[in-house]
Amino acid sequence: MASSYPPPSPGAPAPTHTRIPTRQLPPLTPFPLPAELPTLPSPPRTSPFPEYVLSTHLTPCARPRASPTSTTRRVRPAYPPSVAEEGSITPEARGKRAEVVERLTKRMWEQWEEVSRAPSWETQDVKEGEREREPQLWAVVNRFLRREQTGRGVTLFLAHSNGIPKETWEPLVGMVLQRYPVDEVLVWETFNHGDAALVNAAHLGDTYDWVDNTRDVLQFLTYHRPLTAAAAPVHLPLHEREAQPRKVIGLGHSYGGEILLRAAVYSPQLFSCLIAVEALAVPPHAYAGKGWDMLRRTTLSRRSVWPSLADARASFLRSPFFKNWHPAVFHAYVTHALHAHPSSPGAVALKQSPYDEVVCYFNPPSPAETWALLPELDEAVELRWVMGRDPGTFTGGEECVGETVWRRRRRASNVRLREAGHFIPQEAPELLAREVVDVLLRLHGPPAQKARGQVQARL
Template sequence: MPAADANYFTRPSDQPPGFVPFAARPLPPLRPVPLPHPTALPALPYPQRPSPFPDYELTTHLTPCAQPRAHRSATQRSIRPPYPPPQQEQLKSPSTREDKADRAREADALRERMWAQRVEMLGEPSWQEREEPVLWAMVNRFLRKERMGMGGGGGVTLFFVHANGYPKETWEPVIGILLDMYDKVDEIFVWETYNHGDAALVNRENLGDTFDWADNARDVLQFLLFYRPGLGAGAPVCLPPHERDEQRRVIGVGHSHGGEILVRAALHAPELFDALLLVEPVIIMETLAVPTRRASQRRRDELLLRTTLARRARWPSMEHARDFFARAPFFQSWHPAVLHAYVTYALCPLPSSSPGPGPEGKAVMLKQSPFDEASFYVEPRAPAETWFLLPLLDERVELRWVLGNDLAGFQGGEAYARHMVWRRPGNSSNTVIGEAGHFIPQQAPESLAREIADLLIRRDALPPAAQWRARL
């Protein structure tokens, strides 16, 4: 059990906020997805790269997402705008007042279509069997070199899940600092959702209109159950299914959307996890369809949706992009190493069919389209389902809640945050990192790495039976 003095909030809110109970959807059974013929397997969009951590080998892998998807529109298109934009749109200056106004008008119109489609989706059953293309998630695997080929080890396996809008590589500054603090990590998996980063490039022909957060939880479970390569073993780029192997000590670290995903996965299969460190997780208590939903939360979500749809997504060159992000107010509080990782791995050259290189290099665009990023904000059910189910999470899975200093932002205020972190009170602790808001991994990677290291060090001091109880 975590020490009592580890808690920022020592008890729940005296007046817990009310919410409307509803029927949370049970996740459907998982099954391995057979791989296509070898000639039809996707390839990585970029070559394998050297590991930034000398003691670890880095390999990047593709793992098939769970089927069926929650709704047919996950892989079908009716309102999705083309991305990258048509050539005539690319030729326009993205920073003029007229262009910004045009993007805002187009975003408002698209926002209305997205909400209308979501209402239609809510009225249909989820996870109906159908023919659909395979989507692929991506994982970066860091395997400790001294364990390779030995078939086992006494260290931990860490599993990182990013927030909406951030490629998997933005975790690497946190990981690098952590590895300097704690030396008993055998293996690290860094997850990338199918419509983010390089994974979005792999899936670009099959990305549909909608995104259901519960599908991402199922994708994580699919990987951990059927596709995770054995410790010390090499693995192909496209991971094949296999029988469930020995369970390894898994500790999940999830930020924002990623925190919610890990909780939902652990609710379904708690035996896969020893502990979860949840960084500003988006676990809300109200669906967008509930009439009593607070007006302040509606305004916040509408603002997120509108600004994301209208955001700039292309630049004349990588140098222009770096200068843009360095000057943008939102990124001023970021740690320089995280900002460098974001610009390096969130952008890619415009396709060859677009206008040729300018005087300062080839034009670049975001790998994840603004539409895909915005689709996360039109998801009313899954975060609220996780809130509703949270008390049922097996207490053998330790929870460590790590919140930022802006509880009114994504946590709904102090009363909501206090209620959330004690909703499953057993084997749970919480803290607040004072020098960062919602974006703790981006703003305070050192403090977050220390939180992770402290969790691992404290768990090392537990008796073996307590360390491994999540497997029993």
């Protein structure tokens, strides 16, 4: 059953808060592709949607990064561990693991305190030759391009939540395309997630700043997004900034929602609408509770290696985390979150290490900065919030969410889907697909009947 958070009373002043300092993003710098190019770690796939061609691309991330520790290591443990290390469940082994997690958590916070005292993007003023020595990171993009373009040029841009590979969006994408066949779908994968984590394995550092991912998205949409409705190379080449940028409809979940909100604040000309699903744009107090501390420790403690794919799947099925997931989304996770263990034949490991998942939770400023910037989001960008039934750890509670969804008041709306919690795309993709289609209908009118009838998802 859907409901919504009511708008403020007409003429009611916005709540006052202590000023939250926000960092100004440095300008994007267009770089040509380097001479040495990485390869994709996974083989090409056939599109699950017959009317669409699926291609996978590597796009260069923005430089410089927020901190030199983004690509250097002092704290990060080696990954992946051996099957023997992960497989022991004796009380002694569990106690030792808890001690390791406690020490690592302490070191990560100490490093964060050190990094936070230095200005972000401090390398932007160094000599050009030194800047060029910073390792080039890559994001991965899945592109679904309609074989017969509708002529409307409608593109969806999807950004995942933390710890979730890009392919888990595909059940929802199929549900949307069955009702509204857009011309293009771009599915983003952050540089330390999924296949992108494998591509960047040698250069993933100790710290992670969410704003770097915002800059990566803007770098792609500004300088590397395919310019035409035609096939594009794996490594997306640099092109000039478009005089009239083609706008996308952004759909971001959790931290992916925060990333797109921040991107739209700085480059509203790239977006016609944002659908923010349980987006982690929250005030400082919402990011500092015991729930977040527990989340960090449990994430670092999670298992990441199994003797076989079947063992991994059975382990996931026993986990309460997955119990409410849609079967198609769960299947996509099992299929795409894992890869062959590099030193144990038959064994599998998560593509994204627990460290890379948890390091996203060691960046307190970004969610609060984006929350503070919400009133500045250009009204030309329609804003639709999709929230779940439990406004708890992730989004700050009932009162906080009720304020957040109306911080940008004009051309804003919200819906609350009580059938799902924070993980709406995973638990209720059909309900979220309905919300996406409603936005498409409102912005672009009904699809051509012929086009709608041609699309069938093979999920």
